Amino acid sequence: MTINQTLPNPAPVFNQVAAFANSISFDTIPGHVSTTAKLLVLDLIGVLIAASKLEAGRIARDHAVRHWAAGEGAPSARLMLDGRKVSLPGCGFATATQIDNLDAHDGWQPSKGHAGAALLPALIAFAEAAPAVSGREALTAMVLGYEVSYRAAAALHATVSDYHTSGAWNAIGCAVIGARLHQMDDTVLRHALGIAEYHGPRSQMMREIANPSMLHDGTGFGAPVGIYAVLAAEDGFTGAPAATIEFDDAAFAWADLGENWLTAQQYIKPYPVCRWAHAPIDATLRLRRDHKLTPEMIERVDISTFKYSAELNGDVPSTSPMAQYSLAWPIAAALARGRVGVDEVMEQSFADPVLTGLTARIHASVDPAIDATFPDQRLASVSIALTDGTVLDSGPTEASGGPDPQPTEAEVVEKYRAFAGTVLSQARVHEIETAVMGLDGPSADFKTVLDSLAGTVA
Template sequence: MDPVDFIHDFALADAPAALRSRLPVMLLDLIGVGIGGAETPLSALIRGHAASQFGGDVPLFLDGRTASPVGAALAAGMTIDALDGHDGFNPSKGHIGCPLFAALLPFARGRSGQDLLAAMAMGYEFGARTAMAQHGTVPDYHTSGSWGAVTAAAGVARLLRLNRDQTRHALGIAEYHGPRSQMMRCIDHPTMVKDGSGWGAMAGVSAALLARDGFTGAPALTVEKAPDFWADLGQRWYGLEQYFKPYPVCRWAQPPIEALLSLRRAHALTSRDVTRIEVESFHEATRLATAEPQTTEEAQYSTSFPCAVALVHGTVGPAHLTSAALHDPETLRLSRTLAFRESAHANRAFPVKRFARVTLHLADGRSLVSDWHEPRWDHDAPPTGSELRNKFRTLAVPGLGADRAAAIEAAVDGLIDGPADDLLTLLAQPISR
């Protein structure tokens, strides 16, 4: 199917039943991560920036103030990305849902819930192929915001009901102006710029609005000049090949967390039993090397610190990655001991598979070696709907309270038969703190 035609002609009924049934919990997962992200300094800064610098009447995600559509998309994308716990796509080494949902939010009011779900479903298919086309034709490793901008433009073009010519220009403008930012720079030097998703959402929204007004920019090369990546559109459903995150840290850090936790459980270890940690993994994961993070961004883009957290607490959650938790003496002791070894086995499998193996050196002189582990909740072993709902509640209830969290969950479940406005009204209200 032609990609531009797919943007407008796709109907929710075209998707397989498995994808249709998963869409609400996929959306709920993005919202839950956004609620957790709204508690971070990054989110507070970007929401304030959008409100002051992008004047308009679109409600800001979880804020109470308003901005223009481009400002609202920027703030929502960066708020979700502020907590690195949202869904992702292995072949792209990045995230489709975050820039897509952030871009759709300013245009979903007055639409049916099915309109929003269909735009999300279309966007996952479009975004997966745009991402693979870019990574397959460009040597540099750019952030999700780069191809996320094209995906965002596609979603907004659908909701705005642009014609075919306008849509082509929207995609081209978004590709040209999208943030081709350097992902590994942020891995080596973690800051608030992160994965570029908010900037990509903003660029995609701007591109669609410009194209509606007659601005030109076609073609998008990743869409119109990379046919091999689009041949199975409408046949293979990449929305069913997204991974989810049990922990709000970089996906690359999650295989060693699982390996470490397997040893912790099998041998009934406490953190005090461990003197040193060794991790074997792929090259990119070894560059997540911040042992003593000073910010939540540095903690999320680290392997050593989350591994230490997991050994101390038995899990990794938002509360372990900010504020006083960054200075916990036992966590820092273990984090400082972690040593990396690059593995040829893990390198060969990356990015489709992410492997890690852990060795724990114990105070009694023993060394325990794990099996090779992958992250939990990959697309071929996905979480259940109940697990994703529990994740949402864990993230949402502390910031919103149980009643509002339950109302959001019910509004998401009601999208298939009702309007989007009930959900949007709940998401426009500020977090309680």
């Protein structure tokens, strides 16, 4: 990134971004994009619900109540599935941390990360404090957030050498959502984007991969930073410009804003583990199904994949974050149970002798040809040696869930029901689903979704 560029006035690209943020509406968004946004919201809510039983989610909610309370006269927001009120940044922190700690949310492959896990928490926080937010305006805000976040990600990855977590750039998307809902003028918007970029967590992704913890993808601080940036800018705090928008070496990322809709180019994870493990999971499940494999038939499993995937954890996990940033563990689950779901990354599964035994037989290596396709593709091939001497080979396999082909509406709804159903009653799962799937209706109210979500789990 050019660090000494002086911009006394807004760069033309900022004016382009501001004009887009001000002019975008439900009617100007292509129909397939707004439909995708609705399904992304449903998927994220399913992850939010399932993640409520994680220790990270509980800690984050309790922490927000104790330390991120709303001051006297300040806007507040309810914590979803909890009901207690906190400040808007506190709501963003708790909600984003909860979603981020169940690695099952959307992503755009070139970004090597995730926007929705921060954008939905920001939307929830701002909408909680707003007099009214229609369903269509909520979907419009999400699309705006996706389009800005992923372009900021592209600019950041192209202009810095380190691999930062998603919080480094999804904070900017959270800020533009707040600016939209608060109807900010361009001067205040420019400072909000600059503050969000400056304070967004430039945390090291590969440190977290090597040492999995509740920090996860940095989104737990991306969301509150973006929310804070809006509130601070409204108070007169300055912070412009955002380099990943206005500096010359970032301009390429914004050239097609409003024409090329990145919202509809995302994947939706079918499994609650790092996306880098999905292709070998798909390959393993196919071999298991086609050859009717059972654990006792397996002698050895060899995975050929890209570098980042091969660097995922290969040991038996002791925490949910370790299971989610593992390669061997979800492959063992796929072989033993024929699925990789929420239960497979929970601690009660870690003592399963079948899973632990299989994990020790799984090995990964880097395939240079596959590595050359990353990040545009997530490929892997799996070779399974059986105890009778047979060797089964999957061949190169692309991760399912999109972007090509996109998951169907039925697939997204099925995943939502499976995830939400691990926590809530069938009746409440249906109530929330109905509210979300109706967000694109002319009289839909996003507050209906929030009211359905805000009640406690019990």
